[in-house]
Amino acid sequence: MRPEQLLSDDRITFGFVTSARSEPARLEAMGADSLWTGGHIASRNPSPEAMMGLAGLVEQTSEVTVGTSILLLPLYPPALVAKQIADLDCASRGRIALGVGIGGEYPQEFRATGVPIGERGARLDEGIPLLRKLWTAEEISHDGRFYPMEDVKIHPAPQQGSGLPILVAGRKEAAMRRAARMGDGWMPYMYSPRRYRSSVESVRAYAAEAARDLTRFSWSQFTAFNVQPDGDAARREAAAFLGGTYDQGFEEMITHVAAVGTPAEVTARLTEYVEAGVRHFIFMAATLGAMADQARVLLEDVIPQMG
Numbered sequence: 001m002r003p004e005q006l007l008s009d010d011r012i013t014f015g016f017v018t019s020a021r022s023e024p025a026r027l028e029a030m031g032a033d034s035l036w037t038g039g040h041i042a043s044r045n046p047s048p049e050a051m052m053g054l055a056g057l058v059e060q061t062s063e064v065t066v067g068t069s070i071l072l073l074p075l076y077p078p079a080l081v082a083k084q085i086a087d088l089d090c091a092s093r094g095r096i097a098l099g100v101g102i103g104g105e106y107p108q109e110f111r112a113t114g115v116p117i118g119e120r121g122a123r124l125d126e127g128i129p130l131l132r133k134l135w136t137a138e139e140i141s142h143d144g145r146f147y148p149m150e151d152v153k154i155h156p157a158p159q160q161g162s163g164l165p166i167l168v169a170g171r172k173e174a175a176m177r178r179a180a181r182m183g184d185g186w187m188p189y190m191y192s193p194r195r196y197r198s199s200v201e202s203v204r205a206y207a208a209e210a211a212r213d214l215t216r217f218s219w220s221q222f223t224a225f226n227v228q229p230d231g232d233a234a235r236r237e238a239a240a241f242l243g244g245t246y247d248q249g250f251e252e253m254i255t256h257v258a259a260v261g262t263p264a265e266v267t268a269r270l271t272e273y274v275e276a277g278v279r280h281f282i283f284m285a286a287t288l289g290a291m292a293d294q295a296r297v298l299l300e301d302v303i304p305q306m307g
Contacts, residue, residue, distance in 0.1 A: 001013055001033040001034060001064065001065050002065060002094070002095070003065050003067075003094070003095060003096065003097045003160065003164070003165050004160075004163075004165070005033075005065075006034075006065065006097060006165055006167075006184075006185060006218040006220070006280055007165060007184055007185070007216040007217060007218055008215075008216050009279075010279060011279075012274055012278075012279060012280075012281075012306070013033040013034070013279070013280045013281070014032060014033050014034075014280075014281050014283065014298075014299070014303060015032055015033055015034030015035060015036055015065070015067075015280065015281065015282045015283065016032050016034075016035055016036070016282070016283050016284075016285070016291075016295055017035075017036045017037065017038060017069055017222075017282060017283065017284040017285075018035055018036070018037065018057075018291065019037055019038075019047075019048050019053050019056070021056075021060075022292075023291060023292050024056070024057050024060040024061050024066075025060050025061065026292050027064075027292060027295055028061050028062070028063065028064045030292075030295060030296060030299050031299060032064060032295070032299075033064065033065065033280070034064060034065040034066065034067060034097070034280070034282070035057050035061060035064055035065070035066050035067075036057075036066070036067050036068065036069035036099065036282055037050060037053030037054055037056070037057055037066075037067075037068060037069065038050060038053070038068070038069055038070060039051070039052070039053050039068070039071070040072070040103075040106060040109060041072075041075060041109045041112060041113060042106065042108045042109045042111075042112040043106045043109065044106060050068045050070070050071045050072070051068075051071065051081070051084050053068075054066060054067070054068055054071075054088060054096070055088060058088050058091055058092045058095070058096075061092075061095075063095075064095070065095050065096075065097055066092065066095055066096060066097070067096060067097035067098060067099055067165075067167070068097075068098055068099045068100070069099040069169070069187065069222060069282050070099040070100055070101040070169045070187075071098060071099065071100050071101075072100075072101060072102070072103035072109065072120075073100040073101075073102075073123070073124050073127045073128070074102055074103070074110075074115055074119070074120040074121075074123035074124050074127065075103070075109060075110070075113045075115055076113075077147070078126075078127040078130045078131055078134065078147055079134060079147070079149065079152060079154065081127075081131065082130075082131050082134035082135060082154050083134075083154050085098060085131075085135075085158060085164065086135060086137075086154060086155075086156065086157060086158040089158035089159050089160055089164060090156060090158065090159050092159075093159060094158070094159035094160045096158065096160070096164060097164070097165045097166075097167060098131075098164065098165065098166050098167070099166075099167045099168075099169055099187055100124065100127075100128065100166060100167070100168060100169065101124075101168070101169035101170055101175070102120040102121050102124050102170065102175075103120065104117060104120060119146070121174055121178075122145065122146070123146050124178065125178060125182070126144045126145060126146050126147060127146075127147065128166055128168075128178075128182045128183070129182060130142055130144065130147055131166065132162045132166075133162070134152070134154045135154075135157055135158050135161060135162040135164060136157065136161070136162050137153065137154065137155035137156060137157035138153065139151055139152065139153040140152055140153070165184040165185060165218065166182075166183055166184050166185075167179075167183060167184060167185035167186070167187045167218055167220060168182075168183035168185065168186060168187065169187045169188065169189060169222065170188060171188055171189065171190070171191070173202065175188070176199055176202045176203050176206060177206045179203055179206075180202075180203045180204070180205075180206035180207040180210065180212060180214070181206060181207070181210045181212060183217075184216070184217060184218060185217055185218025185219070185220050185280075186199065186200075186203050186217070186218070186219060186220065187218070187220040187221065187222055187282065188221060188222065189221075189222035189223075190222075190224070190257040190258075191221065191257060192256045192257055193269075193272035193273050193275070193276040194276070196221060196273060196276040196277060196278060197275075197276035197277060200219065200276065200277040218279070218280055219277050219278055219279045219280065220278070220279070220280040220281070220282055221273060221278040221280070221281055221282065222282045222284065223258065223259055223270075223273070223281050223282065223283050223284070224238060224242060224257070224258040224259070224260070224283075224284050224285075224286040225238075225258060225259040225260060225266060225283050225284070225285060225286060225294070225298060226238040226241075226258070226259075226260045226261075226285065226286045226287050226294065227259075227260075227261070227262070227263055227266050227294060227297045227298055227301070227302060228261075228262070228297075229262060229263075230262075231260075231261035231262040231265055234260045234261050234262070235254055235255065235260050235261060237286070237287060237288055238250070238254055238258055238260045238286035238287070239251045239254045240288070241286040241287060241288060242254070242258070242286050258286060259273075259283075260286065263297070263301045263302050263305070264305075266298070266302050267302050267305045267306055270302065270303075270306060271306055274306070283295070283298065
């Protein structure tokens with residue numbers, strides 16, 4: 001799948017978050033439509049940095065769309081991100097999609113980079129359109145609160161030019177508004193189907209207020225999953241995995257915000273998400289075992305049953 005298909009194709013597509021060295025090529029060979037990397041600078045748990053992870057995906061794959069899920073753009077100078085993404089898009093022959101968000105769950109990241117945490121939303125709002133201006137490969141000046149610059153030219157442009165897709169992640173109303181007004185897609189995480197459906201209505205309403213056409217727009221969802229013959233075991237493992245990752249209990253909410261259980265149960269849950277408006281799934285395996293093994297079960301035993 002090419003990045004532009006995130007924006008224009010109504011078929012249901014599937015991607016995976018991955019950072020392990022051997023996984024991207026295996027997942028591409030299995031038929032994944034996209035591959036994504038998350039990342040932090042100073043999180044509680046050891047994790048890769050998102051731009052380095054994205055460079056690894058470019059190196060280890062050949063055809064699949066690759067992206068960040070997510071890059072915490074407020075932590076970075078937009079000009080640096082614009083250059084890195086442009087170079088990676090050229091190196092990958094136009095396969096990059098950029099997922100961005102504000103973060104905030106790890107305040108130490110903002111202390112480490114000298115960015116006031118209270119400014120993260122405003123910095124993202126300024127940074128997204130600035131990236132598009134920089135990707136024109138023309139000399140630009142920008143009179144902004146956080147990133148003023150004069151006579152700056154970043155070139156060569158990305159292979160996709162300033163149309164390189166930017167998907168907005170988040171959970172709150174401000175993120176929905178941001179996606180509607182300046183994003184190429186909406187990519188929430190840890191949402192139930194009911195909440196996703198409500199968010200689609202909100203994004204569409206904000207877009208209508210801004211007179212923005214969402215014909216070319218990605219309705220994505222970051223979805224944790226765990227598929228096993230024993231549904232209760234799948235739920236226990238997923239709750240333990242996510243609890244360790246996010247430092248909170250997931251035992252009660254796991255059936256609401258993830259796709260976990262037997263193949264039949266996961267098929268039913270993913271169908272609910274599709275009915276709520278999801279068109280592209282970005283799966284994170286909530287497992288203590290091999291992620292690629294979980295992906296194979298999903299691709300072979302679940303997705304074909306969705307019709």
